[in-house]
Amino acid sequence: MAVTAQSRARSDVQPRLRVLQSFRTPRTTTNPYLVQLRDALGASADVRTFSWRAALLEPFDVLHVHWPEVVVERRSRVRHLAACVLFALAVRRASSRGRVLVRTVHNLAPHEEPDRASAAVLRSCDARTAWWIRLTDRTPVPDEARVTTVPHGDYVAWFADRPRAEVVPGTIAYVGLIRPYKGVEDLLDVVATMPDPGLRLVVAGSPADDETRRVLEQRAAADPRVVLDLRYLDDTALVERLTSAELVVLPYRRMHNSGALLLALSLGRPVLAPRTDVNTDLAHEVGERWVQQYDGDVSADAIRRALEAVRADPHPAPPDLSARTWPVVADGHLAAYRDALELARGRVAR
Structure with missing residues (x-):
């Protein structure tokens, strides 16, 4: 569903929505996507x-869930199970009495099984989702009549004040969290x-565990x-490592959307x-030179x-990220929230 001038105008005249996001107060390690969205x-x-208090007791119109499995992630098994129970209650509350649960589908499936x-939490969340947000039209959702596509926002402003490094010819780089599915080995x-x-x-970047670190070092x-x-890597180190590379290589074994x-x-x-x-759609959007692609597994020929x-x-001209500015992204989310509420409250016949 496209974001239209009509939907933007509608948000100007209606009461301010009360939106509860599924991530906690940001820290220095929080994904900048979430901070910029907030x-x-x-x-x-x-x-x-x-917070559990906000989800279970305090007023809101929209509970916006990103990664349900992350909401209930805990190191202790007992605390994990308790979080699953509490989140199930929060999901039930979010889908009652005029409130709605809106979920962003970031990936086709969780990165880890x-x-x-957690699987029960995912099923409950799916069953009670009033509206879906996806980052690309290529992402399937359970109901195409209840979805808004909002592109992943850029990071241009987030890193604008960080110093850039000089490009070092011949340098290729992988920068970011190192998890098994990303294929860094x-x-x-x-x-x-x-x-x-x-x-x-x-x-x-930080390895997922000690075994991954050992394998990389070996x-x-x-x-x-x-x-x-x-x-x-803090923001300064992240920018230094990325901007010194002639080419960034993402050797993922599977990829759908990628913030990296x-x-x-x-x-x-x-x-x-x-x-x-x-990725082919993205290359057409931003410029073919900026998104090189390989078939199958990453290879020496692909890098060359x-x-x-x-x-x-x-x-080259800079990559065209004009469709991914945060005012555009915010407009898309607000349109999705209001469509979800109108549907739930019976003001839209579908």
């Missing part, structure tokens, strides 16, 4: 971050087969061209990523071809 919505709605309690193996002495690989030890920076890809583009760095319908394509156009 701030952009705050211009037109009363937005609160999550949920346990039985595969990238190390591929680089090991590339004899080019001018090639340099930077892997920067595979990198024999190649002096590989630089490992295995830690949580949008982050690199927001910093003006070209990306090599798996060929998917979503991507570097050649990037070097063939050394002074």
Whole structure:
């Protein structure tokens, strides 16, 4: 469902919505997507971050859920089960008495297999979702009549005041959290087969666990061209690592939407990523030079071809992210919230 001038005008004359987001008060490690969403919505709605008290006792119009499995994630099994019970109650409350649950579908499935309690939470959340938000039309939802597509917002303003590094020719980089499905070990193996002495690989980010760290360190030890920076990166370090790369490589074993890809583009760095319908659409949107793609697994040939394509156009126009500014993103969310409420309160016949 497109965001129209009519829907924007409608939000100007109706009462401010009370929106409860499913993430807690942001910390320095919080995904900037969520922080920017909260701030952009705050211009037109009363937005609160999550607490059990707010979800179970305090007034709101919309509960906006992003990753249900994250809401109930706890280190202790007992606390995890308690969180599942409480969230089930919150979901039930959010779908009663004129309130609505709106859910953003960020991925096709959770990145890690949920346990039985988390799976039950996901089913309950799906069953009681009044309206869906998706980041691309390529994402399937249970009911196409109850969905709004709102593109993933950019990170341009978020990192605007961070100093950029000079591009180091021959440097390719993976930057971000290192989780099994992202295939960083595969990238190390591929680089090991590339004899080019001018090639340099930077892997920067926090590994998911000690075993992942051990594997990365073991595979990198024999190649002096590989630089490992295995830690949580603050914004300054993140920008430095990304902007020094000639090419950002995302060797994911599976990919649908990717905040990491949008982050690199927001910093003006070209990306090599798996060929998917979503990434092909993005390449058409922002410019083909900025989103290089590979078929199957990441390979030496794919990296070489991507570097050649990037070097063939050394002074390109910036990637076109005009459809992903946060005022546009906020408008799309507000339209979805109001459509969900109108449907729930019987003001729209469908």
